[in-house]
Each structure stands twice: as structure tokens, then as C-alpha cells.
Amino acid sequence: MDAPDPPRPDARILIALEACPSTQDVVREQALQGAPAGMACTAEHQTAGRGRRGRTWTETPGTALMFSYLARPARPPSELGPLPLVVGIALAEALPLGPRLRWPNDLVLRDHKLGGVLAELATPPDGAPFAVIGVGINANLTAAQLPPTDRLPATSLLVEGGAPVDRAALRGRLLEALDEALAVFDRDGFAAFAGRWAALDDLAGRPLELRLPDRAVTGRCDGVDAEGRIVVGGEAYAAGEVERVLG
Ligand code: BTN
Numbered sequence: 001m002d003a004p005d006p007p008r009p010d011a012r013i014l015i016a017l018e019a020c021p022s023t024q025d026v027v028r029e030q031a032l033q034g035a036p037a038g039m040a041c042t043a044e045h046q047t048a049g050r051g052r053r054g055r056t057w058t059e060t061p062g063t064a065l066m067f068s069y070l071a072r073p074a075r076p077p078s079e080l081g082p083l084p085l086v087v088g089i090a091l092a093e094a095l096p097l098g099p100r101l102r103w104p105n106d107l108v109l110r111d112h113k114l115g116g117v118l119a120e121l122a123t124p125p126d127g128a129p130f131a132v133i134g135v136g137i138n139a140n141l142t143a144a145q146l147p148p149t150d151r152l153p154a155t156s157l158l159v160e161g162g163a164p165v166d167r168a169a170l171r172g173r174l175l176e177a178l179d180e181a182l183a184v185f186d187r188d189g190f191a192a193f194a195g196r197w198a199a200l201d202d203l204a205g206r207p208l209e210l211r212l213p214d215r216a217v218t219g220r221c222d223g224v225d226a227e228g229r230i231v232v233g234g235e236a237y238a239a240g241e242v243e244r245v246l247g
Contacts (some may be wrong), residue, residue: 014039021047027040027069032122032124038179041067045059049066065135067175068132084119088106093177095170106152110155110160112155114157114160117135119132119133120134139165139167203230203242208232209242212240218233
């Protein structure tokens with residue numbers, strides 16, 4: 001059976017802003033008012049952009065590719081753990097220069113961070129759960145504009161490829177890739193993505209340190225399991241932060 005039809009790109013609701021605190025909040029508000037899956041908000045600048053684990057996301061206005069996308073997953077809440085990985089796969093496959101993925105969804109090139117994903121799940125009291133998926137890609141940042149980081153050093157498509165990208169065209173391709181991937185996820189779950197993840201996995205086979213809430217574990221990464229959990233030293237972990245890659 002084919003995957004269900006994704007939303008038609010020409011029917012997409014896209015809110016394009018010059019500046020806002022965070023596109024995440026715009027899409028969340030729209031979702032609560034009943035916006036359809038696939039609606040998105042993009043901005044040239046965010047004054048309070050946020051990343052995973054309470055980090056801030058900063059950029060120079062007009063250089064990054066940033067948007068938030070509304071997903072209304074059909075799968076039960078207990079199966080939504082791998083959703084951020086599915087998003088990372090769709091983006092990595094659609095981006096130029098062949099970035100790879102570091103669990104759960106950092107996009108990397110040459111051990112440098114090209115972009116990231118922030119998936120925020122919400123369960124309104126009187127409605128079905130939805131996910132606001134925030135995407136930030138260092139597109140046309142020069143080397144001097146790359147933000148300071150606490151783990152992976154940053155890079156950009158401009159720095160790596162030597163030429164600026166058409167951010168609007170690339171955004172269109174990424175939104176369509178998300179439409180398609182989420183339609184497949186709705187139908188088949190993470191099983192349909194395991195091989196695609198393995199082909200993009202930047203950590204499999206490498207020793208690393210994973211920081212958990214109460215301790216750190218060190219061991220060889222053996223990819224992810226069927227639920228999208230990272231496997232380190234033979235144990236699967238649903239949450240944590242890859243602190244360092246040791247080899
Ligand atoms: C990460 O790498 O920690 C995730 C970064 C996500 C940044 C994007 S930019 C668009 C959207 N709005 C935000 O405030 N954050 C996400």
C-alpha cells in the first residue's frame with residue numbers, strides 16, 4: 001500500500017515573519033486554534049530562539065534557515081518517541097552536501113553542527129496531541145557569524161559549500177520532505193526508517209560519552225534500536241545527551 005497523500009505544498013499555510021521571539025510559539029498558538037498539519041512559520045530573525053535542553057538558538061538576521069512546522073501525528077503517544085529522528089532523517093536526506101545525523105537529531109558535517117531540530121509535543125486538554133517541530137539550519141552564515149557552541153563547533157552550508165544557498169527554495173524542499181516522511185511515519189511507524197537512519201548515522205561504531213540525568217555512560221555506540229533509542233555499551237537509552245565522541 002502506498003503512503004497516504006501528504007498535504008499539497010501549494011495549499012500550505014506559511015506565515016513568513018521578519019522577526020519574532022520564536023517561531024515555535026507562533027505555530028503552537030496556531031495549532032491550538034485548529035491549524036492543519038503542515039502549516040509552518042518562518043522568520044528572518046528570532047529574538048528568543050530556543051534549542052534542545054534549554055539552550056538558546058542564535059543567528060545573524062537574514063542568514064539562517066529557520067522554521068517551525070505543525071505535525072499532527074496519527075500514531076499513539078506511546079509510539080512518538082522516534083518522531084524527532086524521523087524529522088532528522090527527512091532533513092538530512094533533503095539538504096545539500098550530505099549531512100549526517102547525531103542522535104537524536106543534530107545535523108553534522110565534518111564533526112561540526114550544521115543545524116538542529118527541536119520537537120515540542122503538546123497535549124491540549126480537549127484535543128489530540130500535536131508536535132511543533134522547529135528546524136534551524138546554519139545556511140548562509142559566514143565563518144565569522146557562526147554562533148559559539150558548548151559541544152560541537154558550528155558550521156554552515158556557506159562555509160562548507162563555498163556559495164550561498166537559496167533559503168526559500170531549500171525551505172520548500174525541506175517542508176515537502178517533512179510532509180512525506182510524516183505521512184510514512186503515520187502509516188508504518190519507525191520501522192520504515194530504521195535503514196534510512198543507519199545510512200545517515202554519524203555515531204554508530206564510535207566510542208562516546210552519553211550524559212544521563214544522574215550519571216554519564218561511556219561505550220561504543222551501536223546505532224539506535226527499534227524504538228529510536230540510542231544503544232551505548234549494549235544498553236538502550238531513550239533520553240540523554242551525547243557529550244563527546246571519543247574516537
Ligand atoms: C537544537 O539544535 O538544539 C535545536 C535548534 C532549533 C532551532 C529552531 S529555529 C526555528 C525554531 N524556533 C526556535 O525557537 N527554535 C527552532
